[in-house]
Amino acid sequence: MPRFFVVIGMKISLIAAMSQNRAIGLRGRLPWPHLPADWENFFEVTKNCRMIMGRKSYDTPDRLWSEVGNFVITRQADFPLDAGFERAFSLEEALACCQADDEVFVIGGEEIFRQALPLAHSIHLTLVNGTFEGDAFFPEFDENAFKITSKQDFVADLRHPYAFSLLVYERASS
Numbered sequence: 001m002p003r004f005f006v007v008i009g010m011k012i013s014l015i016a017a018m019s020q021n022r023a024i025g026l027r028g029r030l031p032w033p034h035l036p037a038d039w040e041n042f043f044e045v046t047k048n049c050r051m052i053m054g055r056k057s058y059d060t061p062d063r064l065w066s067e068v069g070n071f072v073i074t075r076q077a078d079f080p081l082d083a084g085f086e087r088a089f090s091l092e093e094a095l096a097c098c099q100a101d102d103e104v105f106v107i108g109g110e111e112i113f114r115q116a117l118p119l120a121h122s123i124h125l126t127l128v129n130g131t132f133e134g135d136a137f138f139p140e141f142d143e144n145a146f147k148i149t150s151k152q153d154f155v156a157d158l159r160h161p162y163a164f165s166l167l168v169y170e171r172a173s174s
């Protein structure tokens with residue numbers, strides 16, 4: 001079985017949106033209505049970076065992707081992928097493929113966030129001000145290992161039915 005090693009230098013960032021009860025998904029969709037400013041932030045932050053996602057997140061109607069390249073983590077050798085997406089059989093394999101990049105974004109879902117959190121240098125976390133039913137959740141992580149370097153608060157308005165905050169965590173030692 002091939003072994004892959006994470007290479008020093010590349011920044012590994014996670015980007016996620018969760019509710020106050022840590023829900024990130026419900027039946028393959030976001031648990032809350034569309035929040036345009038959150039999506040705008042997602043595309044601004046991830047611009048020009050490759051993305052890594054789990055097969056279930058790939059296989060959802062709300063699938064997100066990068067113009068510069070995407071890895072889908074799956075154990076299925078025959079799962080069909082659209083153009084612009086490459087298969088990886090583990091998170092480590094996907095990261096190894098991106099080792100020459102300055103930064104790569106892990107974009108979910110729960111299973112992949114759980115595996116990537118110990119490796120993350122930064123976390124871009126949207127905190128939606130509400131409690132929602134979910135079947136996928138952002139894992140608890142050691143917040144003491146990170147410092148919050150940016151926090152922007154958005155109030156609810158006509159375009160945004162819920163208030164939310166955009167938080168950036170940077171690993172304290174990185």
Ligand SMILES: NC(=O)c1ccc[n+]([C@@H]2O[C@H](COP(=O)([O-])OP(=O)(O)OC[C@H]3O[C@@H](n4cnc5c(N)ncnc54)[C@H](OP(=O)(O)O)[C@@H]3O)[C@@H](O)[C@H]2O)c1
Nearest residue numbers: 016017024025028054055056057074075108109110111112
């Ligand atoms: N709010 C957010 O920020 C956000 C972001 C992304 C996704 N989501 C939501 O999260 C939910 C999906 O999350 P999820 O946890 O169910 O699924 P997921 O993490 O997207 O994907 C899980 C799949 O990844 C593959 N996988 C996981 N670990 C692997 C490993 N070590 N080696 C090889 N393959 C591996 C497996 O695919 P195979 O079964 O094909 O082998 C597994 O079924 C959806 O509701 C989605 O909408 C929310």
